[in-house]
Amino acid sequence: MTQTSDNVTWLTQEAYDQLKAExxxxxxxxxxxxxxxxxxxxxxxxxxxxxxxxxxKEEQGKQELxxxxLTQLLENAQVGEAPADTGVVAPGMVVTIAFDGDPNDTLTFLLASREYASADVETYSPQSPLGSGVSGKKIGETAEYELPNGKKATVKVLEAKPYQG
Structure with missing residues (x-):
């Protein structure tokens, strides 16, 4: 799981080893x-x-990028533990939210850097408007964030569990 703070990226040991192997x-x-x-x-x-x-040549360019x-990410990585199961939204957690508090209009996503994007669950960056809006919120709390059109959206945190990969 990752959490970016300025230029430091927090990674679990498993994630660090996986990225280093890549x-x-x-x-x-x-x-x-x-x-x-x-x-x-x-x-x-x-x-x-x-x-x-x-x-x-195009493939080579993408590979070099x-x-x-990866080199930059790993140079700035800080290895730590996966987030605790405290019910507080943090990077490395799978979060379920309800839009405008509507239990029928929900979204479940992994709050993490794009390095964790997977087919299993949608991934939102902690720096995204939604990600930064829900970070630090507890289950049951509401969060507000700005949409691309400038309007505000309100969501309620229904669940926050550590990602099991």
Missing amino acids: LEHLSGPARAEISKKIEEAREEGDLRENGGYHAA RIRQ
């Missing part, structure tokens, strides 16, 4: 693999009309 793979075997693809495509001839070459992102 970085090691990308900067080692994956980097060698993409270099090989580029070299093979280069040998095919005219680079202006070589789709394989351009695709490999991810390497830089």
Whole structure:
């Protein structure tokens, strides 16, 4: 689970190890693999009309960007414990809210950085309007946040449990 404070990102040991393993793979075997693809495509001839070459170069660019992102994230990471199950909304928790207190209009999401985005549950950043609005709220409390159109929205926190991954 993550919590960003200025340039520090809080990670559990498990998350840190997972991201470090991804970085090691990308900067080692994956980097060698993409270099090989580029070299093979280069040998095919005219680079202006070589789709394989351009695709490999684009893939390499995305991979290098991810390497830089992970390097920066891990350099600024602070390893700590997962949030406690206190019923207080914090990064690393799965939160269920009701819009305008309507129990039939709810949203359940993980409050965490995009590094935790998964298909299992929608992820909202602690820095997002909704994320910052509900952070620190207890179950049963209401929070207000600003919508993109400038209007205010009110939500009620129905549940807040530590993410089990």
